[in-house]
Amino acid sequence: xxxxxxxxxGTLGIILISVSLANVESVELKLMPDPLAELLRFNLTASxxxxxxxxxxxxxxxxxxxxxxxxxxxxNRRDATAKKSEVRKLEREVNKLKKKQNEGKxxxxxxxDEAS
Numbered sequence: 001x002x003x004x005x006x007x008x009x010g011t012l013g014i015i016l017i018s019v020s021l022a023n024v025e026s027v028e029l030k031l032m033p034d035p036l037a038e039l040l041r042f043n044l045t046a047s048x049x050x051x052x053x054x055x056x057x058x059x060x061x062x063x064x065x066x067x068x069x070x071x072x073x074x075x076n077r078r079d080a081t082a083k084k085s086e087v088r089k090l091e092r093e094v095n096k097l098k099k100k101q102n103e104g105k106x107x108x109x110x111x112x113d114e115a116s
Contacts, residue, residue, distance in 0.1 A: 020051040027053060 026047045030037070037043030 016055070020055070023050040023054070025050055029053065 027050050029046045029048060031044040032040070032042075034043075
């Protein structure tokens with residue numbers, strides 16, 4: 001399975017490099033459309049290679065998706081933490097009750113009771 005993953009990543013890398021080398025022409029990115037920029041008398045522009053624009057969009061989408069998913073799963077992580085602390089508390093209580101129940105008994109019998 002590891003070799004399949006390495007082969008997939010290698011193939012993906014070769015494809016990304018070939019696409020990048022085929023799209024090195026510069027494109028001009030504008031912050032706003034021209035009519036709005038004329039109205040506000042302000043517009044930022046940048047000239048970047050096309051592959052940077054495409055790959056940057058993919059990376060930005062991945063980051064936004066990861067952050068969105070992390071925020072969406074926050075409730076589940078909080079609930080899991082609360083359940084885990086409740087389980088620890090109940091385990092301590094069970095251990096206390098077992099010790100109390102086995103007071104004055106033979107150590108071997110107490111161990112056998114705890115095992116069951």
